[in-house]
Amino acid sequence: MSTATPTAPHATHLRGTSRRGYLELPWGQVHYRRSGEGDGPALVVVHQSPLSSATYEPAMAALAAHGLNTVALDIPGFGMSDATPEQWSIPEYATALWRIVDELGLDQVHFLGQHTGAIICAEATRRRRDRVLSLIFQGIPLYDDEERAEKAAHYAPGYTPAPDGAHLKVVWDRIRGLYPGISAESCSRQVAEYLSVGPDYGVAYRAVFAHRPDTAALKGVPTLLLHGGDDVLDRMNDVVTAAFPDAPLVRIEGGGDFVAEERPQEFADAVAAHVLAHTSAAGPAGAPAEPGFTPVHTAVVDVTGGRSGRARSRTGALDIGLTRPARRQDGDGGTDPEELFAAGYAACFGGALGVAGRRRGVTTGPVTVTASVTLGAVPDGTYAIAARLSVGAPECPQRTLEDLVALAHTICPYSRAVRGNIEVTTEVTGGS
The missing domain is CATH 2.20.25.10 (N-terminal domain of TfIIb)
Structure with missing residues (x-):
């Protein structure tokens, strides 16, 4: 008789190895998983529906290794959190998010939200900008009215439990249809997450389809657009980058909607670079103070x-x-000052690109960074500058180089210093 050897939990397991806990709140219990130490920058992660925080379990240790105090929660009604007493709106989810943050003892936080989670985080930030140090949107659905109405009518039809288990195949086929490239293990976990919500798994979808995010109200909040290259919302990049013109876009190639489990180290590296670049202590009257600075x-x-x-x-x-x-x-x-600034920016960005390559484990080959800095007049009679970076690496594949350049913008001190202040355009030319 053979004895099976116990194995470590699979990366897509619902439980995982993170510290887990529950909060008792007026509508019921909220489940969360946590990694890192309490004195690190607080990152609150809000998942897409109808899934759970288990999506982020494979990246939790890597986020902790960067010094982040990460809390990934299950939205009320999803994962292992209790359901809400009635249909909630996005503003109600946002109010609940702040109640959860308060119960966790957190003050100023960074929010990372995916899809439904991104909409909740956007609304929560709009309500309490003074407590949000930065945002990371892992795909934010900015639907127009026509698509919002179409999805409200057809997107999440639910299922009817069948005695022979046929509804399990219905759920499996839906998940496979949305994400054909995911592993069988990941699909199995998602089936369990759908079942934990119940036949009407579209409750949070309805809240999203009924809500119009006020993206203009988020202007000035440091924001990163980060997702897998095959994320279902990658199609919205033009709309999203127009809504957040100062936000760098980082696409992790080889990853989809579940890039946190498919490319956990790359995901954690990009998240941490943004969080650490925008971490500060609370200043007078709760206003953000200058970030910690070591000369x-x-x-x-x-x-x-x-x-x-x-x-x-x-x-x-x-x-x-x-x-x-x-x-x-x-x-x-x-x-002239513009030439000197261009020299400094190009040199610094080239160094940041090297750091990005090492983080991704990529060898770019020879790289040339050309910075163009333009002095120009603005309508009020004063002057301003604009910058353009041209990055060429003929031995590096185009998509790979684009990913590295986006990451370099989150690392380079010059890019961080001018973000939101001057226009910076980037031209990337890689190999085939």
Whole structure:
């Protein structure tokens, strides 16, 4: 007689290895899973419906390794959380989210929401911007009125339990139809999640279809658009990037809707880079203070004479005349602030691209970063600048390079400093 050897929980297992707990709230119990230490940046993760926080179980340890205090919760009525007493609206889910955050003892937080979770996080942020340090949308459904109405009528028809179990095949086929590339283990877990909600699994969908997100109210909140390249909402990139023009878009190739379990390290790296870049302590009256800052290097340059003067670094390595661009003639040896800024941005971004490549385990080959910085007049009579980065790596596949460039924008101090302040366009040219 043989004895089976116990194995570690599969990555798609409902339980996993994270610390788990329950909160007692007025409408019932809320289940959550947690990783990391309490003094790390607080990341609250809200899943898509009708699934659960188990989607994020494979990435929890990697997020903790980055120092994040991550709480992935089961939306009320989903996973192992109790159902709501009646149909809730998105504002009611958002109110509940803040009640959960308070019960967890968290103050300022970063929100990561996927699909339904993204809509809830957006509304929660709109209500309490003072407590949200940053947002990560792992696919946010910004439907127009026509699609919202069509989905409300047909998208989640539910199922009827059958004595012979035929409804299990109905659920399986629905999941397979939505996500044909997922593993059998992941599909099995999702069947269990559908069944835990009950035959009417579309309750949160109805809330989403009835809600119009106020994306304009989120302007100024540091936001990252992050999802797998094959996510079902990848089709909405044009609409979403138009709604969040200052948000970098990171697409993780080889991952779909469940990129947190398919590419957990890449997912955690991208999430942590954004969270750590936008973490701050609470300042006076609850206002965000300056992020923690550890000096690494200080450059000191003395400029006399303004744009027509001279720039000298304290090290002596830089000693160059400055010339107004409009007055520059052939043979002039001077430079201008825009050229100096372009040199710094290109060099820093090239370094950030190298970091991104190491995080992804990718060798890019030779890389050239060209920065163009333009000085221009604006309608109020003052001046502003705009920047353009051209990144070329002929030995790196185009899609891979695009992913690395998006990640580099979350790493590069120059990109972070100008985000939301000046227009930065990026041109990426990789290999075939």
